[in-house]
Amino acid sequence: MLAALAWFAPTISTLAANDPIRPIANMFDPLGTPAKMIHDSSILVSIICLVIFIVVTAMLVYVVIKFPSKGAEDEKKEPPQVYGSSQIELAWTVIPILITIVLILVTTRTIGEIQDKKLPNEALRVRVIGHQWWWELEYLKQDGVDKDGKPVWKRDFITANELHIPVSDRNSTRPTQLILESVDVIHSYWVPQLNGKTDVVPNRTNHMWLDPWETGTYLGNCAEYCGTQHANMLIRVIVQTPEDFEKWCAAQRASVVEPPVGDALAVAGKKDYFANSCVSCHSIAGTVSRGVEGGVFGPDLTHFASRASFASGMAPITLDNIRDWLRDPHHLKPGVLMPNMQLTDTEVDQIAAYLMTLK
């Protein structure tokens, strides 16, 4: 319903080869259980509101058409002075109260169904960590149980911006839980076709869950103003078949790919990368590039070239785009926290070539 709103032709470039892109993030075209539950209650509420709108507008139009003054002659005599009517006023107090009660019942029920949903233990868990202005994604795996029998989760692998999750179905057989945290300011994670938004707040852990029914790339945005580049804190959720997803996970877990010996440019680029201060913000697993004190300040680059886009979804990963970025990140994304490293053209070409080998 209301899907017709999205008639404008999509033109977003393909991000991942085989999956359909869903550029129109229409909340009335839900493709996940929580989004569907929200959709159902909101359709009911919208219809109630539409009916009220029609009734009251009709009343307004009726009085405006029926009771205009008929000119100066008519105005000499005042109309009957009516001061009120207890019965009528009671009626239009009680009817709204009844409608409100219906709304309250619908709302509280839906809140409970979505928010208090217990996810199975084996559900995939991903920590989504908001940064100005990109997403750090830490995939977790279970590592035994603690003394109370609760599962203990530890890092499986880490990636950035593009969230890969397995496809689920209407029975929610393979849901994913997102554990939302922020390192700086408040962000908000919002993929309208899969679920409503949940804020990503520093010094607080929030949760949300996704169980997409169909594969494809879903688009979303950071929905809480978080500074200069809030507009370009884009979200891509890539929903894959369980097999594809496992393949992807395995590739992400694999250790870093060395540039082929024959690729002189990339080999030199690797040297440049480690000679410059790239290493102090970005990490490449298994190398000395581990960010500040082993933490992450910029996106993890271990399998950088396996992604479809960079700069939080702003641009597809192509050699040209990466060169442009390395020459001056502020050209593409003004205000981004990555400084202009003042690289020479040779260094730019070499580092770009190196990054493209990080499949």
Add this chain to the structure above:
Amino acid sequence: MDQFINQPVSFAEEERPWRPPSLRKVGMLCLITTETALFSIFVVAYLFYMGKSLNGPYPHEILAFPWSGSIALIGSSFTLHAAEWFLKKGNRAMFHLWWFITIAMGAYFLYFTGHEWYEFIYHHHLTISTNVFGSTFYSLVGLHASHVVVGLILLSIILISSLRGKLHHDHHEHVEMIGWYWHFVDAVWIVVLTVVYILSAHY
């Protein structure tokens, strides 16, 4: 319709005296309402951050119940009342005496708070930037203390003008209003006392 204009709008009605409430009283009640809203937020912030400091010093390590300060401040409400009673009686000398005692007790309270802060800052190393306890404690108690300062200034103005013979009968409502303000400052202290020195004492 112009025939009605500038005719006095009035009607013969039953002659009831028309006495709306006094301007100053309504104004002071509004001021107290708005101040209450201001204090509530600081009190809520204090309660919210109770036990949430990541590092010491913690309330239970340094807070001591402020006996003498509280007795002085709460007592000053009663001395103020006595002063007002003498003012109504027309006994200016006793009014000056009790009014002065009120000021002195308020001043002692300020001295007490200053001393407490000195101890906290220099001996326990708790400043406003130490932890959330420091932030909420100094801001709440400090906001109250600043109201005591304003109160003392107002009380002193009354004392000085009365001593210089400038306090006339039609100023009595001013005196009463300053009394209301002072009672309010006292009442806030009772809330601060409960929240800071009793509820958070074991955190």
Add this chain to the structure above:
Amino acid sequence: MAHGSSTTPEDDFVITPTRPGEEKGSWSSVIQDLLFTVDHKKLGLMYIGSGLIFFVIAGLMAAAIRLQLAIPNAHFLEPDVFNRFFTMHGTAMVFLVGMPIIFGMANYLVPLMVGARDMAFPRLNAFGFWMFFFSAWFLYFSYFAGPGLYNAGSAPDVGWFAYSPLTSKAFSRGHSSDYWTLALLASGVGSIATAINIIVTTISLRCKGMTLGRMPLFVWTFLVVAFLVIIAIPPLSACQIMLLLDRYLGAKFFDTQAGGSAVLWQHFFWIFGHPEVYILILPGFAAMNEIVPVFSRKPIFGYPIMVGANVMIAFISLGVWAHHMFTVGMTSLGNSFFAISTMLVAVPTGIKIFNWIGTMYGGKIRFELPMLFCIAFLFQFLIAGLTGVMLSVAPFDWQLSDSYFVVAHFHYVLIGGLLFTIFATIYFWYPKCFGRMLSHKLGMWHFWLFTIGFHVTFFPQHISGFLGMPRRIYTYEAGRGWEIWNMMSSLGVILQAAGILIFVWNLIYSYRKGKIAGDDPWDAWTLEWATTSPPPDYNFEKTPEVRSRRPLWDLKHPDDPDWKYE
């Protein structure tokens, strides 16, 4: 104090009031007069005049914002410039346009309507105005002084809600956030002073016979507004003080690294922020309550329940703030509580809409300009109220919150609601203030251009919100389905701007050339129409006495006065 005796009718002035054009003061004497006046009518007009100036400035910023968003990937505004524009637009529209204009309305009309000679504390009144006036320019001064020593940032770019920790030293360097904080702190003091003044005037300066049950609904509504101001502004001041302590003394209130909470700011801000919405919309209701009856030629339908609904709205508005925070991860219990309390607001609001329609029912409606704006208000506020109901459904809000749907919703409230009634107010009372009517022809152009432009601009934003467009983005990708709606939105601005231009011209033109109004051009019933236009400095030669809610009705219909029925 200067007010003491203003209630007693002992004066025997024999001064003829001057009309515009009659006095030939030099510019310096006019300016001196404006600087030192404590007259409630002059201060009221100064409030409205400065509010309209800031309205134009903030409106131009909005136009620039719409120009940037007309097409995807536009490069008209830099991201920081855009972020400053929407921050300054929002802050200015709420604090430098909405608040002063409603205070101006109250200042000018409340004393006249209760039959008083001035506000209760005239000098405090002037103080309130100048606090607002200087803090407003102080806020704009940040464009020059914001960089401070760090050369980072100019005007504030943290949003009008200034969520922590975006405002902390780490993320907001320079002094731009301090300008925001200090300006609003200072204007908050002025607002509280003015609100206290309004309350005291209403409670203590009512003329003889004007019991609470006979007060014009306009005055009743402003009494409620003023109570909301004195209760709601202090929480904002409090958390701004905390923010300053954080920024300058290293306090930890909102320092998330030291155990501080980012959500606490949101709670405090919205404890202020939600009642603030009602502070801004209730004056719209106030104007409706006076204008609709006059042009329907009937008394307001259900006066007591209208008073009750005002009080109910104000009361409920103090307990709904966290509906701005459904997405911060509250418990399901918390979400349910605030969803329910929010929905309850719909009941008294609905009563008001129905009672206005009830007032028009069976009347003889005159479609003068003030009435046209009021009818448009009814239609638009109905939409705003219903989208508000949609937003109050917490799960729906998880989708809609911070999307363009919300932008559409509150512009329907604040423009479709408040601004339309401000226009109605100006068309209705301009003759009283200046003795001349505003041009009807220009007014019709203004009305139709602005109304159509308003809907063209803001209706499509509901839809871009449904399609997932978030607020406060300075640019967007092509192909998300948002292009057409944004283009429509931006085009509507042209119509709105044309309407405003005509309106401003009308204000200037009619000041000299408008039709002479006479003292009671609309055949109205409240006390302000019982004095000359413009009223003399002392308002009434003899302070009036009243016996009903419509004293001038009683005068005009001695055979069938209102007090027989009340």
